[in-house]
Amino acid sequence: MPEISKPASPLIPQLRGVHLFHFEGAPCAQRVRFGLAEKGLERGIEVPWDSDAANTLVAEPGTWASRHVSLIKKQHLTPAYAAIQPHMVVPALVHDGRLYVESMDILDYLDQVWPENPLMPEDPDTARHARELIEWGKKLHVSVRFVSFRWGLGRLGRIGAKAERTLSQLEVKDSPEKLMDFYSRYDRGKIEEATFLEHLAALENGYASLDGLLEKDGRPFLTGPAFSSADIIWSIKVLRIHECGYPFERNFPALFDWYLRVSQRPGFQQGVMARHARMSRAFRIKAAFENLLGRGLRGVSAAARA
Ligand SMILES: N[C@@H](CCC(=O)N[C@@H](CS)C(=O)NCC(=O)O)C(=O)O
Structure with a gap:
């Protein structure tokens, strides 16, 4: 258990009901919000992530309290957040005073x-x-981290000297996230270009396999007729890389059709997109320009399929 x-x-221990420490645009947090929405739990009160004010401690049944941790402001790289999620990543979920981490384990818990x-x-x-x-x-x-930093965030992804110092002090030895x-x-x-390209190739390998699976028998979801957590994790993997300008329509059409189907689900719309749609569009527009200028992901993506 996570x-x-x-x-x-x-x-x-003071929190009652469900509280989610998350960031709107973080894929790992999007997975959990997708799962919460599929379960019919609605986004409830918005609370400063570190608030212990009495009126912020209780989430109503059937809702989850949103504790938004800004990765842009580096709120995750602080002692207060490290005391919640020792590896300083989002998400973290609290249910009636008990703390759960690891997005896919959290989905199992839900x-x-x-x-x-x-x-x-x-x-x-x-x-x-x-x-x-x-x-x-x-x-x-x-x-996904390597590809989205290289072709999505660019310089915006840098954390700077001050956050690096805090991170080096707070990061636990052998942290699986290896942020430092x-x-x-x-x-x-x-980081060498070859390293970024290796990560891109690893993702494309996964996308190609799923594309084949979906194309073979026209199944609606990755494992057959029923939607599952496998659809959650992979749809978010497509979303993020699509935002970076990856040409899914061209390279993996069956996968892209599936992604469009999954993204129409109310759970995706409410859990993932409700407050991320504008940012998602901004990323896609930026990526489209990069592609036009010949510097984007399209130019280096599985060129053999072009
Ligand atoms: N294995 C963890 C990974 C969590 C993770 O890497 N979260 C990212 C966002 S998707 C994060 O918080 N990154 C902070 C950073 O890169 O500075 C999970 O699935 O929950």
């Missing part, structure tokens, strides 16, 4: 507590397949 049994932050609208297929073989796709998606998380390792190289332009 529960952190003795959270360092005194805020956590499935246990709110079994209606299940996020895992009932049939054991199909469930096994869903798990395999989820594990593959989790491994590719780091590739990434930012110390990214901020200085020390």
Whole structure:
């Protein structure tokens, strides 16, 4: 289970109902918001992420309290947030004073507590397949980071000397997120183009496999007729890279059709897009310009398929 049994932050045990520490544009947080919406839990009060004021501690049943942690303002790279999520990443979910981390584990937790609208297929073989796709998606998380920083965020993704110092002081040894390792190289332009391209190729390998699967028998969702967490993790992986200008329509048409289908779901619209649509459009417009200028992701994407 993803529960952190003795959270360092005194805020956590005070929280009642569901509270989500998240960032609008962060793929890992989008997965959880997608899952919450699929479960019929609605976004409730908006609360400063670190607030312990009495009127912010309780989320009404059937809703979740939004505690928005700005990755742009580097609010995640602070001692107060490190006391909540020791690896200084979003999301983190609190339910009745208990703290859960790891987005895909959080989805499993939601499935246990709110079994209606299940996020895992009932049939054991199909469930096994869903798990395999989820594990593959989790491994590719780091590739999304590299590709979206290189072709999406650019200089905006740099954290600067002050945040780097805080990060180096707070990062736990052997943190699986390896933020310090990434930012110390990214901020200085020390990551080689070949590395970015390797991550892009790893993602394309995954997209190609799913495209084949969907094309083969026209299934509506990745594991068959039923929607699952596998659709959640992979649709968010398409969304982010699409925002960076990747030509999914051209390279993986069956996957793109599936993505459009999934993105029409109320859960996606409410959980992912409701407050992200403008930013998503801005990213896509910026990426379209980069593509026009020949510097974008389109030019380096699976050129053989062009
Ligand atoms: N394995 C974690 C990964 C969480 C993660 O990497 N979150 C990203 C956003 S998608 C983050 O907070 N990054 C902070 C940063 O890059 O500075 C999960 O799935 O919850």
